[in-house]
Amino acid sequence: MILIAGPCVIENKDILFEVAESLSPLASHQDIEFYFKSSFDKANRTSLESYRGPGLEKGLELLAEVKKHFGYKIxxxxHECYQVKPAAEIADVLQIPAFLCRQTDLIVEVAKSGVIVNIKKGQFMNPADMEYSTLKALKTKKPSLQVPVFEDSKHLGVWLTERGSSFGYGNLVVDMRSLLIMREFAPVIFDATHSVQMPGAAKGKSGGNSNFVAPxxxxxxxxxxxxxxxxxHPRPSEALSDGANMIxxxxxxxxxxxxxKVQRSLH
Known part of the structure; x- marks a missing residue:
């Protein structure tokens, strides 16, 4: 099982290392392929006043320290093409945010970097249409490919992540069919914490309900x-980003x- 975990945004070194330390049992678990995640910049915050992160240079420096100290993959x-090259020097996976899942230049630039590409499905996207975003990355890595299939995506390092779909205003729902649809042409990650987000529900920032993460x-x-x-996050209510949906x-x-346990029971 791939597990991507960490604080939403880099707040400071102390919290980053506190979370990294707490995830050590999962990172060393024999049945888990672990990746430590945190953002150096949250470029799509609802409000201009919301905390965005330490920025590219300082953020990558802190993630490099986590990688060196704990041995984690990152x-x-x-969000922009100029960030790809320096980020790829530190990270093992670069993620395309959901709002940018059709942004051709960004997808191509990340695919050219040689790291694994994780494309988050936009809240507005038909899951079947994520085939074309996948193909943008795959054809950059292997131009002869015409149709994406699961094995090619797995071998070449292109993942898709489901994070819920817009349902009216200020709410997301998860159509579980999308997991099967997208898994026809790429490995699929389920983003359990963003899927319980409630966009714009907290007066200038996103709300959420973490009670639904487990089910x-x-x-x-x-x-x-x-x-x-x-x-x-060790104290979600104090988090500077996405506290309402973190656990x-x-x-x-x-x-x-x-x-x-569930996964083992099915095999």
Missing amino acids: LTDV LSRAAVAIGVDGFFMET TPQDLQELVETLL
């Missing part, structure tokens, strides 16, 4: 996915053990 997101995750593992994306490291560890 995932972070990029949605259990449903996803039963349907069949390749991994999970779960943002975590504590302890809750994360208990949930992952449950998901592994």
Whole structure:
């Protein structure tokens, strides 16, 4: 099972290392392929006043320290093409944010960097149409490809992540069919914490309900996915970004053990 976990945004070194330390049991688990995630910049915050992160240079420096100290593989997101080259020197996976999942130049630049590409499905996207975003990355890596299939995506390092779909205003729902649809042409990660987000529900920032993280995750593992994306914070109510939908490291560890049991029972 792929597990992508960490705080939503880099707040400071102390919290970053506190979370990294707390995830050590999961990172060393024999049944988990672990990636530590945090953002150096949250470029699509609802409000101009919201905390965005330490920025590219300082953020990558801190992620490099985590990588060196803990030996973790790193995932972070990029929003613009100029960020790709320096980020790829540190990260093992570069993530295309959901709002940018059709941004051709960004997808191509990340694919050219040689790292794994994780494209988050836009909240506005038909899951079947993510085939074309996948193909943008695959054809950059291997121009002869015409149709994306799961094995090519897995071999060449292109993942897709489900994070819910817009349902009216200020709400997301997860259509579990999308996991099966996208898994026809790429490994699929279920983003359990962003899927319970409520965009714009907290007066200038996103709200959410983390109580739904566990049941949605259990449903996803039963349907069949390749991994999970779960943002975590030791004190979610104090987090500077996405606190309402993050879970504590302890809750994360208990949930992952449950998901592994379900996964084993299905095989």
